[in-house]
Amino acid sequence: MSLIAVGTMAFDAIETPFGKTDRIVGGSATYVAYASSYFVQPVHQVSIVGNDFPAEEMNELRSRGVQLEGVEVVPDKKSFFWSGKYHLDMNSRDTLVTDLNVLADFNPRIPDSYQGAAFLMLGNLDPVIQKQVIGQLNPRPKLIVMDTMNFWMDIKMPQLLETLRLTDVLLVNDSEARQLSGEFSIVKAARKILTMGPKYLIIKKGEHGALLFHEKQVFFAPALPLEEVFDPTGAGDTFAGGFIGYLAKTNDISFNNMKTAIIVGSAMASFCVEKFGPERLKDVSKGEIDGRIQEFVDLVSFDIELS
Amino acid sequence: MSLIAVGTMAFDAIETPFGKTDRIVGGSATYVAYASSYFVQPVHQVSIVGNDFPAEEMNELRSRGVQLEGVEVVPDKKSFFWSGKYHLDMNSRDTLVTDLNVLADFNPRIPDSYQGAAFLMLGNLDPVIQKQVIGQLNPRPKLIVMDTMNFWMDIKMPQLLETLRLTDVLLVNDSEARQLSGEFSIVKAARKILTMGPKYLIIKKGEHGALLFHEKQVFFAPALPLEEVFDPTGAGDTFAGGFIGYLAKTNDISFNNMKTAIIVGSAMASFCVEKFGPERLKDVSKGEIDGRIQEFVDLVSFDIELS
Numbered sequence: 001m002s003l004i005a006v007g008t009m010a011f012d013a014i015e016t017p018f019g020k021t022d023r024i025v026g027g028s029a030t031y032v033a034y035a036s037s038y039f040v041q042p043v044h045q046v047s048i049v050g051n052d053f054p055a056e057e058m059n060e061l062r063s064r065g066v067q068l069e070g071v072e073v074v075p076d077k078k079s080f081f082w083s084g085k086y087h088l089d090m091n092s093r094d095t096l097v098t099d100l101n102v103l104a105d106f107n108p109r110i111p112d113s114y115q116g117a118a119f120l121m122l123g124n125l126d127p128v129i130q131k132q133v134i135g136q137l138n139p140r141p142k143l144i145v146m147d148t149m150n151f152w153m154d155i156k157m158p159q160l161l162e163t164l165r166l167t168d169v170l171l172v173n174d175s176e177a178r179q180l181s182g183e184f185s186i187v188k189a190a191r192k193i194l195t196m197g198p199k200y201l202i203i204k205k206g207e208h209g210a211l212l213f214h215e216k217q218v219f220f221a222p223a224l225p226l227e228e229v230f231d232p233t234g235a236g237d238t239f240a241g242g243f244i245g246y247l248a249k250t251n252d253i254s255f256n257n258m259k260t261a262i263i264v265g266s267a268m269a270s271f272c273v274e275k276f277g278p279e280r281l282k283d284v285s286k287g288e289i290d291g292r293i294q295e296f297v298d299l300v301s302f303d304i305e306l307s
Numbered sequence: 308m309s310l311i312a313v314g315t316m317a318f319d320a321i322e323t324p325f326g327k328t329d330r331i332v333g334g335s336a337t338y339v340a341y342a343s344s345y346f347v348q349p350v351h352q353v354s355i356v357g358n359d360f361p362a363e364e365m366n367e368l369r370s371r372g373v374q375l376e377g378v379e380v381v382p383d384k385k386s387f388f389w390s391g392k393y394h395l396d397m398n399s400r401d402t403l404v405t406d407l408n409v410l411a412d413f414n415p416r417i418p419d420s421y422q423g424a425a426f427l428m429l430g431n432l433d434p435v436i437q438k439q440v441i442g443q444l445n446p447r448p449k450l451i452v453m454d455t456m457n458f459w460m461d462i463k464m465p466q467l468l469e470t471l472r473l474t475d476v477l478l479v480n481d482s483e484a485r486q487l488s489g490e491f492s493i494v495k496a497a498r499k500i501l502t503m504g505p506k507y508l509i510i511k512k513g514e515h516g517a518l519l520f521h522e523k524q525v526f527f528a529p530a531l532p533l534e535e536v537f538d539p540t541g542a543g544d545t546f547a548g549g550f551i552g553y554l555a556k557t558n559d560i561s562f563n564n565m566k567t568a569i570i571v572g573s574a575m576a577s578f579c580v581e582k583f584g585p586e587r588l589k590d591v592s593k594g595e596i597d598g599r600i601q602e603f604v605d606l607v608s609f610d611i612e613l614s
Binding site: 088089184185186187190205207208220221226227228256259260263293297300302303304 | 395396491492493494495497512514515516518525526527528529532533534535563566567570571600604606607609610611
């Protein structure tokens with residue numbers, strides 16, 4: 001089944017304890033597209049870039065079945081730019097520069113050729129824009145997955161809540177789940193968020209894995225203990241891309257299949273962090289993905305006999 | 308197989324965001340004894356108490372097959388006392404009072420009747436005392452499990468390293484693993500610690516679960532997402548008690564059985580945090596333990612077909 005991915009295509013400059021980059025390609029929709037294209041094609045991309053976004057990156061995406069008709073190119077402006085520096089624990093970072101550039105005018109129009117897609121990934125963006133996208137889709141996709149962040153909770157909570165009501169799956173981290181719900185206990189937070197629209201909630205905990213909540217059910221997916229996390233930028237988007245890509249490939253949105261999709265997303269994210277930017281996502285082989293998934297299986301498998 | 312448990316039997320006064328206690332019974336060996344006695348009896352207890360330790364607590368322990376011959380009772384002194392206050396996240400706490408009392412003179416003597424025990428649990432104590440205990444055991448137990456904490460790393464690192472060389476399994480949390488190894492990456496820290504004596508390393512991550520390392524193998528055990536953690540005091544000791552109790556019951560110290568033992572320990576710890584002190588550990592039923600273990604099985608189980 002086909003997939004629409006909405007989000008930023010941008011430049012990042014990243015500093016981690018292991019090194020530092022100049023301006024490299026980034027953006028939530030870029031990561032989602034690379035990760036999901038391993039499982040489903042075409043990926044219908046919706047984004048906005050300036051005149052500086054590299055043609056070779058566009059070609060690379062096209063070669064992976066990513067449709068770019070929904071990517072607006074603004075000839076006299078620059079692409080969105082973010083610069084940040086990670087702390088030693090890699091779980092926290094400081095934003096050094098945010099230049100909105102073309103993103104200030106982002107007013108996505110969904111091409112007719114995208115209509116009928118069954119899966120929609122709303123990357124982290126202004127919730128008003130996320131809602132505009134949903135409103136343009138007819139028929140409504142079978143599954144709408146929304147990513148967001150604390151920034152929007154701080155400045156646009158009412159709008160975020162409105163968009164949330166229209167979605168099926170929400171992706172947030174633990175502190176965002178607490179902020180959104182006003183509950184400190186993650187279990188209570190999840191229960192409350194599941195009354196706010198989404199029927200499924202994924203709480204990402206970085207190196208501590210992820211939790212999937214649905215009705216009274218909960219699933220815990222570990223993160224692989226990695227020797228080194230080189231650059232966490234895009235890991236969450238890559239997770240989202242692997243997750244929705246696998247769901248789209250299998251066209252099965254049951255709780256059981258979502259558990260598997262989370263493992264697939266986690267495996268893809270574990271590749272992403274091995275190099276700066278989306279580089280590693282461009283040369284992963286099918287065998288490597290299967291091997292990484294097997295590591296997850298081994299990591300949590302145990303036999304127990306209740307006697 | 309029989310088990311020796313060495314550690315404190317003490318009083319705690321605890322304040323959490325949910326409430327506050329006066330002096331209640333606590334101590335690492337108390338928690339280990341309650342948790343392990345569900346799986347193995349007798350538990351040969353080694354500790355020291357003052358004239359104030361309640362006779363009814365001693366009787367309660369005896370009724371569960373906990374041998375107290377190795378518990379020295381000092382008639383003219385008081386038991387060890389600790390008082391602390393947990394922060395909202397329950398992962399960190401401030402120590403308000405530490406009264407060593409009898410613990411200042413703890414010089415454990417292992418009763419002859421304890422000799423020949425196959426399993427030894429060294430609760431968190433001065434590493435010099437832990438080493439004294441090992442030296443008194445002849446034959447050496449089949450498995451020596453050592454708990455410790457950052458406090459001893461700060462003030463007695465050389466002695467701690469000496470004791471560590473004599474053990475088989477080390478239990479620490481993630482920040483202690485980093486401090487002990489000087490490595491920030493948990494995987495690198497584990498690799499280094501496994502050259503320092505123990506063949507198995509368990510890194511406890513509280514609400515984020517636990518990791519077991521052995522040679523090139525790693526196992527991840529989740530923690531149950533609990534609605535409320537009422538009082539985390541003793542959770543680590545209860546985990547240790549369930550872990551070594553299950554190993555002693557099954558008399559199997561393979562990596563595979565240790566994985567199961569970690570799930571059992573995690574299940575016991577999940578009961579401990581439901582009430583203040585060891586209270587909840589006194590009335591857990593076999594059915595409840597099995598039910599809790601099944602929750603762990605369900606929490607992490609997923610089906611995946613590599614295609």
